Amino acid sequence: MVRAVTSFGRSGLSDWLLQRVTAVILVAYFLCIGASLLGGVSYAEWKSMFEGTAMRIFTLLAVLSLAAHAWIGMWSVGTDYLTERLMGKTGNVLRLAYQIGCGLVIFVYVIWTIQILWG
């Protein structure tokens, strides 16, 4: 078995499944947001919509889904193109830097969302 300590769930199956489930959650969330935007919302309506606990939980769920989905996807891209096979040792350094960068951006987005929702 191929070892992969930086993959999300360490197993190909769990990453694969998680990516599908999170994609469905994201579609549901964006449809929901799209539907409310389509009718045209005022600032007050928008604000009160996000004051409801259900909407906050749904939004947080969507952002956590986005985080997991993005990590799995970006990890796949990095392990395809930034590798020792393609660029020698530099590939390993670049890949690790890239993974740290991706992780940091995702982390910031999650915290920022929590701050917006409950701040």
Added chain:
Amino acid sequence: MLQVSIYRYNPETDSAPSMQDFQVDTGGKDLMVLDVLEMIKAQDTTVAYRRSCREGVCGSDGLNMNGKNGLACITALSDTVRDNKLVIRPLPGLPVVRDLVVDMSLFYRQYEKVQPFLQNNTPAPAIERLQSPEDRAKLDGLYECILCACCSTSCPSFWWNPDRFIGPAGLLQAYRFLADSRDTATDERLAKLDDPFSVFRCHGIQNCVNVCPKGLNPTRAIGHIRNMLLSRAT
């Protein structure tokens, strides 16, 4: 006159690969690409390529013809030539030994990983292990693979990770033994496939299905493996 451009490379003497042009008189016939290669070989005996059965059975002459992988012996000029031009390159993604001959070690290593042989630790019956016609039918579309490597070398996931992604050919064979009613190692086989690379590097691009000279469908087999992993784990 058919314009043929052939990839030439001898890693021992050449600093870089180059393309060499040939003119071939096909006499207006719809020859197979292998026939054209034989005519070129008569013009220049140093052109190297693999071939054996010349009828799509041995899988030796897998090549990239006008950008698409296939067997030279069963690819007619009318199927591949555009504007009277034919560009022949080795199978992509594998190290070139010489001209159109590639080193297949990585491909075979992946094949070896799936343990492509029947495993059954129950006592052997007196004559043979029987299988119902229905169970036997499950192996159709799987056992016919001739290991030509056209599929795996057309797969971008295999290009980037040929050491970790088993690739369409190997996975088709993995499923051939997972689907075999006589094989008892299903669980051990599946356990070895559950990492992020072996199976899950397949992103369903389906180049494999597009090029397989035997008309096989590795993508479908990979889907079956994924479903087996899923039902085993959830």
